[in-house]
Amino acid sequence: MAAPLPVLGFREWVVRGDGAISGIRGEPWREATMEARCPEGHPAPDPGCTCGVYAIDGWPGLGDRRLYEQATLPLRFTAQALLSAAALGGLALLLAMDWPLLHRGSWLPALVIALAMGLGLGGVVAADLAVGRSFHLLGAVALSGRVLRHGNGVLRAEHARIVCLIRPPGVGRRPAARLASRLGVPLFHWYQRERALAYLSEHGDLWPRAVRAGRDP
Amino acid sequence: MANRFRASMLEAMRIVGDPEVITIPREDETSAPPSGPAPVEQPEREAEPAGR
Numbered sequence: 001m002a003a004p005l006p007v008l009g010f011r012e013w014v015v016r017g018d019g020a021i022s023g024i025r026g027e028p029w030r031e032a033t034m035e036a037r038c039p040e041g042h043p044a045p046d047p048g049c050t051c052g053v054y055a056i057d058g059w060p061g062l063g064d065r066r067l068y069e070q071a072t073l074p075l076r077f078t079a080q081a082l083l084s085a086a087a088l089g090g091l092a093l094l095l096a097m098d099w100p101l102l103h104r105g106s107w108l109p110a111l112v113i114a115l116a117m118g119l120g121l122g123g124v125v126a127a128d129l130a131v132g133r134s135f136h137l138l139g140a141v142a143l144s145g146r147v148l149r150h151g152n153g154v155l156r157a158e159h160a161r162i163v164c165l166i167r168p169p170g171v172g173r174r175p176a177a178r179l180a181s182r183l184g185v186p187l188f189h190w191y192q193r194e195r196a197l198a199y200l201s202e203h204g205d206l207w208p209r210a211v212r213a214g215r216d217p
Numbered sequence: 218m219a220n221r222f223r224a225s226m227l228e229a230m231r232i233v234g235d236p237e238v239i240t241i242p243r244e245d246e247t248s249a250p251p252s253g254p255a256p257v258e259q260p261e262r263e264a265e266p267a268g269r
Contacts, residue, residue: 003242004241004242024230047238068230142244144241144242146240149238149239150236151234152234158243159244210239214239214241
């Protein structure tokens with residue numbers, strides 16, 4: 001009989017420099033594999049503890065509340081849209097105020113208004129860019145050894161290997177590709193869900209299938 | 218919105234309820250394929266929900 005495949009889980013990492021850092025406890029993932037260790041000294045993960053390598057049991061949706069960064073994306077996009085609208089509105093207001101002044105030859109008031117508005121709009125644009133810069137990546141992990149699944153779909157595992165990285169919307173292609181190359185794993189983009197799942201099916205099973213495989217005689 | 222944001226942060230990676238447990242042969246220890254399917258284990262004691 002064929003060996004059971006690892007359980008597929010999905011998680012996120014904060015990208016710092018060229019490295020991936022766990023968004024939960026801040027441990028760096030220097031390579032594509034991670035071993036769970038509990039500071040209390042017992043084998044990890046233990047059902048009565050919170051230790052283990054964390055993941056969720058399905059493809060992370062936009063705003064998935066089980067992942068820190070992914071949960072904030074809808075709010076972040078809303079803030080970006082509002083800030084962009086404020087910047088464009090401010091620009092239109094500036095033109096509406098300055099145009100008549102320039103027509104009358106009132107250069108000084110027009111310049112003062114332009115400088116004041118430019119300062120304010122610069123702040124809005126800077127905030128817009130800052131909100132839009134997301135530094136997290138999603139990815140799929142093959143979980144093996146002891147694997148626990150909680151009622152809300154959160155998985156905790158003994159051993160994890162990154163199978164692929166997934167670039168969420170709003171994250172630059174270049175840093176994502178750099179990290180994927182450093183870890184030696186393929187990179188998929190957020191809109192390539194079906195392609196990524198087809199690739200992942202060769203590396204592991206989603207939880208329901210993994211449990212069925214474990215129970216088959 | 219702020220409340221929703223805070224709720225999201227509190228809910229992230231929170232573990233809820235007693236876990237199901239399975240054991241899959243570890244990838245780094247399976248040079249030879251195992252002879253049978255992975256056993257399904259029951260937790261020996263009740264897990265306490267430990268939210269983070």
